[in-house]
Amino acid sequence: MSLQLHAMARQPGMARTKVDEELAVGTILTALSGGGVLSGQEVRYSLVSGTGDADNADFSIVGANLCAARRLNFEAKSVRQFRIRWDWVDSQNSANILSSGERAMTLALANVTTDDEDLDGVPEAEELIAGTNPGDARSVFRVSSLCIEASGAATVRCNVVAGRTYTIQSSTDLKNWIVETDDTATVAASADGTISLIDSDATACRKFYRIAVMQTP
Numbered sequence: 142m143s144l145q146l147h148a149m150a151r152q153p154g155m156a157r158t159k160v161d162e163e164l165a166v167g168t169i170l171t172a173l174s175g176g177g178v179l180s181g182q183e184v185r186y187s188l189v190s191g192t193g194d195a196d197n198a199d200f201s202i203v204g205a206n207l208c209a210a211r212r213l214n215f216e217a218k219s220v221r222q223f224r225i226r227w228d229w230v231d232s233q234n235s236a237n238i239l240s241s242g243e244r245a246m247t248l249a250l251a252n253v254t255t256d257d258e259d260l261d262g263v264p265e266a267e268e269l270i271a272g273t274n275p276g277d278a279r280s281v282f283r284v285s286s287l288c289i290e291a292s293g294a295a296t297v298r299c300n301v302v303a304g305r306t307y308t309i310q311s312s313t314d315l316k317n318w319i320v321e322t323d324d325t326a327t328v329a330a331s332a333d334g335t336i337s338l339i340d341s342d343a344t345a346c347r348k349f350y351r352i353a354v355m356q357t358p
């Protein structure tokens with residue numbers, strides 16, 4: 142018995158202390174370990190109120206696994222706090238609690254860039270390339286207007302951020318794209334705002350345009 146009590150003196154831990162954000166409800170985030178419980182012994186875990194329980198509602202416990210009770214958003218809060226109680230149960234008599242204790246724990250979230258936090262239709266990863274703010278729906282890389290001038294030139298206006306380079310590309314079939322190198326086809330934006338990219342030769346009967354942004358090396 143003295144050996145068993147010594148084993149349970151170690152506080153429980155987690156197999157992982159950092160997990161991706163935005164995992165589906167019910168996903169196993171990490172396994173809880175009993176801290177050296179002898180084979181054949183049972184430990185029951187539960188979430189309890191007390192110091193360090195601020196984010197208990199984010200989690201559920203299934204067996205010895207800590208699971209997501211809701212989608213956990215890194216951008217809202219990157220470190221979650223919860224409080225665990227463990228009960229070491231007599232394997233011969235489950236009503237007999239041999240030892241128990243509580244511990245406040247933390248789980249860190251890792252950012253993923255496939256989410257669209259500001260719901261502007263552009264995933265975080267693409268916003269990082271464009272230099273726009275993934276937390277602000279007003280900040281988004283998008284063509285704002287396209288017009289054909291009397292001269293036959295096509296002017297494409299888009300929102301830009303400082304330090305990026307933009308290229309106007311055209312296609313007649315939406316499959317094969319060429320970079321327009323005439324006029325102001327490639328512009329390094331000097332400040333956030335709007336730029337106009339001009340194709341001086343828009344004489345084809347049908348021509349499509351798109352704007353590419355070059356990621357800063």
Ligand SMILES: [Ca+2]
Binds near residue numbers: 162163214216256258
């Ligand atoms: Ca998120």
Ligand SMILES: [Ca+2]
Binds near residue numbers: 216252254256
């Ligand atoms: Ca994210």
Ligand SMILES: [Ca+2]
Binds near residue numbers: 259273281
């Ligand atoms: Ca945005």
